[in-house]
Amino acid sequence: MSTAMVLSERIVLGTMLRGDDPGFTTDTLGRLTPAAFTVPAHRTVFTAIARTADTGTVDLSTVMVTLETTDTLATVGGFDVLAAAVQESFTSTAPTDHVARIADKAAVDARRRALQQAVVALDDGQDLDTNRAFLMDALASTSATAQLLPSISDQVNEYFALLDQRLNGEVPAGLRTGWSRFDEITLGLQPGSLVTVAGRAGTGKTVAMMDWTRQACRDDCGVLYVALEMSAQQMIERAISAEACVELNKLREPGCLDDDQWDRVSGAISTIAAWPLFIDTRSRTVADIRRAATAAKAALAESGRELRLIVVDYLQLLSSDGGRGSMNRAEEVGRFTRGLKLLGGELETVVVAGSQFNRSAADPNKLPRLDELKESGSIEEDSDIVLALHRPHAIDGQIGMATADEITGLILKNRHGAAQAQFERAWHGHLASTDEPMRRR
Numbered sequence: 001m002s003t004a005m006v007l008s009e010r011i012v013l014g015t016m017l018r019g020d021d022p023g024f025t026t027d028t029l030g031r032l033t034p035a036a037f038t039v040p041a042h043r044t045v046f047t048a049i050a051r052t053a054d055t056g057t058v059d060l061s062t063v064m065v066t067l068e069t070t071d072t073l074a075t076v077g078g079f080d081v082l083a084a085a086v087q088e089s090f091t092s093t094a095p096t097d098h099v100a101r102i103a104d105k106a107a108v109d110a111r112r113r114a115l116q117q118a119v120v121a122l123d124d125g126q127d128l129d130t131n132r133a134f135l136m137d138a139l140a141s142t143s144a145t146a147q148l149l150p151s152i153s154d155q156v157n158e159y160f161a162l163l164d165q166r167l168n169g170e171v172p173a174g175l176r177t178g179w180s181r182f183d184e185i186t187l188g189l190q191p192g193s194l195v196t197v198a199g200r201a202g203t204g205k206t207v208a209m210m211d212w213t214r215q216a217c218r219d220d221c222g223v224l225y226v227a228l229e230m231s232a233q234q235m236i237e238r239a240i241s242a243e244a245c246v247e248l249n250k251l252r253e254p255g256c257l258d259d260d261q262w263d264r265v266s267g268a269i270s271t272i273a274a275w276p277l278f279i280d281t282r283s284r285t286v287a288d289i290r291r292a293a294t295a296a297k298a299a300l301a302e303s304g305r306e307l308r309l310i311v312v313d314y315l316q317l318l319s320s321d322g323g324r325g326s327m328n329r330a331e332e333v334g335r336f337t338r339g340l341k342l343l344g345g346e347l348e349t350v351v352v353a354g355s356q357f358n359r360s361a362a363d364p365n366k367l368p369r370l371d372e373l374k375e376s377g378s379i380e381e382d383s384d385i386v387l388a389l390h391r392p393h394a395i396d397g398q399i400g401m402a403t404a405d406e407i408t409g410l411i412l413k414n415r416h417g418a419a420q421a422q423f424e425r426a427w428h429g430h431l432a433s434t435d436e437p438m439r440r441r
């Protein structure tokens with residue numbers, strides 16, 4: 001590892017950490033990858049810069065927050081090392097030259113590896129024509145142009161492989177919510193997607209998200225439920241009521257349960273205790289959720305399961321690390337949605353976030369619209385699916401298009417499919433659940 005190269009890496013990272021030249025940061029993130037850096041700590045800092053850039057401004061303090069979030073600040077040497085890189089960056093008047101040096105070195109290394117692989121393949125008896133094609137592909141993929149621009153033929157081939165798997169039924173199905181009409185429209189929720197469940201206060205967002213959580217658990221899919229306004233005991237009480245079909249009120253008053261109901265409640269308790277579910281009532285920020293999700297993923301992996309769903313109940317109750325600072329509320333909510341979308345993508349998990357509509361925005365008897373989403377257009381932009389729930393009776397007993405025991409779902413946005421589809425569910429508020437419309441309990 002050459003000292004000059006290590007210095008170039010520090011200057012490039014330091015210039016980005018200064019935060020006074022966002023154009024340089026964007027260009028550098030587009031030109032280099034973490035693997036281009038020779039020092040492991042530099043790779044970690046570069047990754048943290050890229051992650052920070054996805055959600056907002058890059059500078060020393062924001063990158064330090066990202067490193068803290070991923071528990072890697074100490075690994076890279078802490079504040080002193082980052083501040084030294086910033087100082088060192090002032091010694092160069094042409095940081096782009098250092099970027100070019102790092103990119104060239106990475107391209108040379110990649111080409112060397114490709115040549116070595118071709119020689120090994122020849123030694124292993126690969127025929128000359130195959131080896132020639134293999135070598136041409138490898139060399140093309142190490143050219144500077146190829147690093148910047150992905151090849152359409154590679155992408156088409158990747159799609160073809162995916163299509164093949166899909167048609168052969170080898171691709172894992174999307175996550176089922178158990179809401180049959182919704183599942184038919186979405187074909188199951190895909191990993192990495194952000195789904196917003198929006199509704200006016202008291203409409204039934206928690207009930208809906210608990211329905212989906214129960215279905216996921218029944219399908220043996222791991223769930224992290226971040227409850228920002230309810231206790232774990234309240235959540236469990238609702239789950240028991242729904243699973244056992246015993247009214248919530250009967251679980252709250254003495255002497256209300258007959259023998260049959262008591263049996264059902266004990267059965268539900270045993271079932272729920274075995275679910276791959278974590279109810280997190282401590283997280284308050286996206287960084288907290290990231291930590292909890294990483295821990296949940298690791299814990300589930302021990303029993304051979306995957307974290308398939310993170311539920312955030314609900315978005316407007318999240319707060320920012322270190323306060324909002326100079327951000328307005330819309331910018332702050334935008335950070336939450338981008339952070340959650342990013343988290344879902346990284347962990348390859350569905351993220352479902354509850355969100356409130358503005359109470360005053362429109363007539364509560366009418367179906368909600370996207371522009372009523374409270375506080376931020378970013379919810380609409382970042383979400384793959386926005387499902388609005390409508391239950392006119394939730395608000396002052398007003399009568400709308402649904403009857404008192406119905407809740408309407410309206411898909412306001414669907415990035416990968418048809419939107420504006422509408423369906424009804426049977427509403428069982430007393431059992432903290434919903435059901436197919438034909439089934440009444």
Ligand SMILES: Nc1ncnc2c1ncn2[C@@H]1O[C@H](COP(=O)(O)OP(=O)(O)OP(=O)(O)O)[C@@H](O)[C@H]1O
Binds near residue numbers: 200201248356429
């Ligand atoms: N014991 C009960 N019996 C009947 N209905 C109930 C009972 N408890 C709650 N509900 C119904 O459930 C609704 C609340 O559902 P839920 O908590 O899912 O709404 P939400 O949209 O998440 O509310 P918020 O906006 O306050 O978070 C209440 O408006 C009420 O109609």
